Amino acid sequence: MTNNAQAKKRPVYRNINIFTDVRSYRLPPAGIVSILHRISGLIMFMLLPFVLWMFDMSLSSEISYEAFTNIFVAGFLGFPAWFVKLGVLVLCWGFFHHFIAGVRHLWMDATHSVSKEQGRSSAIVTLVSSLLLTLATAAKLFGVY
Amino acid sequence: MSTFGSKRLVVGAHYGLRDWLAQRITAVLMAVFTLVLLVQFLTPGPLGYEHWAAIFSSQWMKLLTFVTIVALIYHVWVGVRDIWMDYVPAVGARLTLQVATLVWLTGCAGWAFQVLWRI
Numbered sequence: 355m356t357n358n359a360q361a362k363k364r365p366v367y368r369n370i371n372i373f374t375d376v377r378s379y380r381l382p383p384a385g386i387v388s389i390l391h392r393i394s395g396l397i398m399f400m401l402l403p404f405v406l407w408m409f410d411m412s413l414s415s416e417i418s419y420e421a422f423t424n425i426f427v428a429g430f431l432g433f434p435a436w437f438v439k440l441g442v443l444v445l446c447w448g449f450f451h452h453f454i455a456g457v458r459h460l461w462m463d464a465t466h467s468v469s470k471e472q473g474r475s476s477a478i479v480t481l482v483s484s485l486l487l488t489l490a491t492a493a494k495l496f497g498v499y
Numbered sequence: 500m501s502t503f504g505s506k507r508l509v510v511g512a513h514y515g516l517r518d519w520l521a522q523r524i525t526a527v528l529m530a531v532f533t534l535v536l537l538v539q540f541l542t543p544g545p546l547g548y549e550h551w552a553a554i555f556s557s558q559w560m561k562l563l564t565f566v567t568i569v570a571l572i573y574h575v576w577v578g579v580r581d582i583w584m585d586y587v588p589a590v591g592a593r594l595t596l597q598v599a600t601l602v603w604l605t606g607c608a609g610w611a612f613q614v615l616w617r618i
Contacts, residue, residue, distance in 0.1 A: 395578045402575075402607050410614045412548075413555060419548040453533075456526050463523070 383477035390481075391455040394448035401445050426495075439495045446491045451484040518577045525570035532567040561615045568611045572604045 370379055381389070398405075411422035426442075429435045458476050462468055467476070493499055539554045554560060579600050587593040 392578075392582065395575075396582060399575055399579055402603075403610075406607055406610050406614070409611070413552060413614055416548045419551070453530070457530075460523060460526070 382474065383481065384473040387451075387455050387458070387477040387480050390451055394452040394455075397444065397448040398452065401441075401448075404441075405445070436496075443488065443492050443495060447484065447488040450487040450491075451480070454480045454484050522574055522577045525574040528570040529567055529574065532563060535563065555615065564615055565612060568608055572608050575604060576600065 365378070367375055367379055370376060408422060411418045413419075425435070425438050427435055430438050433441075458480050461476070462473075467473075536554070539560075540551075544550050555564065580597060583593050583596045583600070587596060
């Protein structure tokens with residue numbers, strides 16, 4: 355669906371090979387949202403023990419709560435505080451993106467808005483809003499407000 | 500095309516509609532919980548241990564959190580099982596990863612249960 359007479363000849367891919375083709379394949383925004391949906395899910399899965407540890411520490415007692423908040427000040431297991439904050443930020447991005455991409459799935463299920471244009475616009479909304487929420491969280495974590 | 504008896508196709512039962520629907524239902528459950536938690540977290544008052552512990556002190560909130568965690572386990576299982584299914588063709592390796600995933604998730608559920616009820 356091109357407007358100009360001289361359409362650029364795009365490469366044709368059949369059976370995308372993960373080692374040779376993936377790097378040159380131009381993934382559309384919906385594709386990016388999709389693979390990030392999977393990656394963010396995997397990240398949260400891997401960090402689930404860390405999340406549970408934070409839950410445990412924060413809830414057990416006032417002393418453990420103090421120790422929990424302290425990891426954002428003095429670090430944790432040798433990692434400096436900024437690294438801990440960065441890790442939590444990655445987790446937050448993972449949650450925001452996975453949540454919003456998931457809501458996008460539910461919206462597609464309910465309204466059948468699966469045309470190319472709708473897929474593209476909803477994908478861009480997903481990417482932008484999850485990044486904005488992550489930025490807001492980063493600002494809070496690193497003390498901007 | 501006979502698919503009964505010895506020619507039965509054993510390719511894993513119910514990977515289809517049940518898990519697809521379960522992922523969505525558990526997602527909605529978890530979204531509702533997120534909202535409930537967020538509203539409670541943002542109620543006015545100083546942010547500290549008292550406020551945080553008070554949220555999880557009531558039995559209904561403990562139960563809601565636990566239901567959400569069970570929903571999370573199922574949701575994560577379907578998602579991660581799909582990942583292994585897509586990227587690990589070797590049966591032995593995939594089975595090992597699936598078992599490890601289930602053990603990991605069960606352990607996480609147990610830990611969460613303990614935190615909520617201090618067993």
